[in-house]
Amino acid sequence: MIRLYNTATRRKEDFVPQHKDNVTMYCCGPTVYNFAHIGNLRTYIFEDLLSRTLRLEYPLTHVMNVTDVGHLVSDADDGEDKMEVGAAREGKSAWDIAKFYEQKFWQDYDALHCTRPTIISRATEHISPMIELVKTLEEKGYTYRTSDGIYYDTSKFAHYDALVGHAHISGLQGGARVEMSDEKRNPTDFALWKFSPKDKKRQMEWDSPWGVGFPGWHIECSAMAMKYLGNTLDIHCGGIDHVTIHHTNEIAQSEAATGQKYVNYWIHGEFLILRSGKMSKSGGTFVTVDVLKEKGYEPLAYRYLCLGAHYRTQLEFSYESMDSAAKSLKNLRALTAQIGQESAHTAKETENSRAWKTKFIQAMQDDLNAPKALAVTWEAVRCGDLSAAEKWDFLQTAESILSLDLLKEEQSVRPSLPADVLALLEERVAARQAKDWKKSDELRDAILQKGYIVKDTPQGQQTEKK
Ligand code: AMP
Ligand code: ZN
DSSP, X not given: OOEEEETTTTEEEEOOOSOTTOEEEEEOOOBTTSOOOHHHHHHHHHHHHHHHHHHTTSOEEEEEEEBOSOOBSSTTSOSXXXXXXXXXXXXXXXXXXXXXXXXXXXXXXXXTTOOOOSEEEEGGGOHHHHHHHHHHHHHTTOEEEETTEEEEOGGGSTTTTTTTOHHHHHHHHTTSSSOOOXXXXXXXXXXXXXXXXXXXXXXXXXXXXXXXXXEOHHHXXXXXXXXXXXXXXXXXXXXXXXXXXXXHHHHHHHHHHHSSOOEXXXXXXXXXXXXXXXXXXXXXXXXXXXXXXXXXXXXXXXXHHHHTSOTTSOEEEOHHHHHHHHHHHHHHHHHHHHXXXXXXXXOOOXXXXXXXXXXXXHHHHBXXXXXXXXXXXXXXHHOTTSOHHHXXXXXXXXXXXXXXXXXXXXXXXXXXXXXXXXXXXXXXXHHHHTTOHHHHHHHHHHHHHTTEEEEEXXXXXXXXXX
């Protein structure tokens, strides 16, 4: 049974999908006006762990949007569109900016071994379902018009503060977070459709029943999520920063339009922070995968770093912690390479290996406890009671979630053993499992004849050249 912490109920709950044959998950994707920083990518790594853990049990439809229009610089709906900011910064068109940074995003995403979503949906390709959704909200009386757009009246939606908790929104009413324009009826109201400015030609704009303009960021996610996954999603994910505004607004729009519950499980990942504070694109203090690569780290060392912290705890980034993650990953791979050779890359499932696999999976199923799953992996690969073939079996499962190239690096870590030596080693593993010590000794001598010394260690057989 998978258990997940649901932001909506503030409890860890048993995960019960609507349909066992198709779990539905929507994850807020990147705003493609700049490089993704490693904080953004931490969120995608946690979502990947969730996707991989779910896929062990269920078929999964995973939708991710690409925000290539409409995400404004300010939460108050009066700032500039981030895409147009990017275009002005680089002297390119907003469309080229979107294309370039989206492509770059997927490169980083792949380099971190995040599983690609089943469906990738670009906002600019879904303007008509967004307009339809705004029309429904208008028909149901949830909208009003101001000089700059069509707004959602949050006072009309009874449970607007449900996701965040009443206290927080009350604070918002006090006016601290979102500045209120003269025409907004409530501080929490937000734009569904913005009109293009009269004094400036926008690069991205569309006709609508209300005038030429572009969609608000929140309506994008609601429209695309429901288009592909239906009115009620099993799971919706994102970074913790999205709880107060973006996801609260998604619920308000979607539930007002359909009269149905929008999301059963809201799962949020905590932030990656810097000692100096928040990692932010606008503040210019951001580290990217390319920066890590330039400094000599492989992207998977960052994945290892993220796996070492639970997704619901903040993770403070430092190069010292990157060094230690890179070193641990190297050591783990050296061990798995050894196991690969000794088992001749042959997995043997036994009661013992099954017990370790269960321990690993149970850690992941307990609200994605990756640090524990990683600790179980270290224990298993060092365990004296498991044969190399059993460890190799365990590693198939562990690697299907951890995805740290644990099974294929052995060539680069150690030179390959000749095939006849490998065959003898494999035979010796079997002999030792059968407690046939005489045969085991004979095989050790045979291997020595071929030029290799075998040692029996708590980690299994280890070989070195004579
Ligand atoms: P954006 O591209 O800004 O829309 O953000 C993409 C994702 O990254 C969202 O799910 C955000 O909640 C998340 N995010 C933004 N900053 C951080 C951070 N410092 N640590 C972890 N996740 C973040
Ligand atoms: Zn979203």
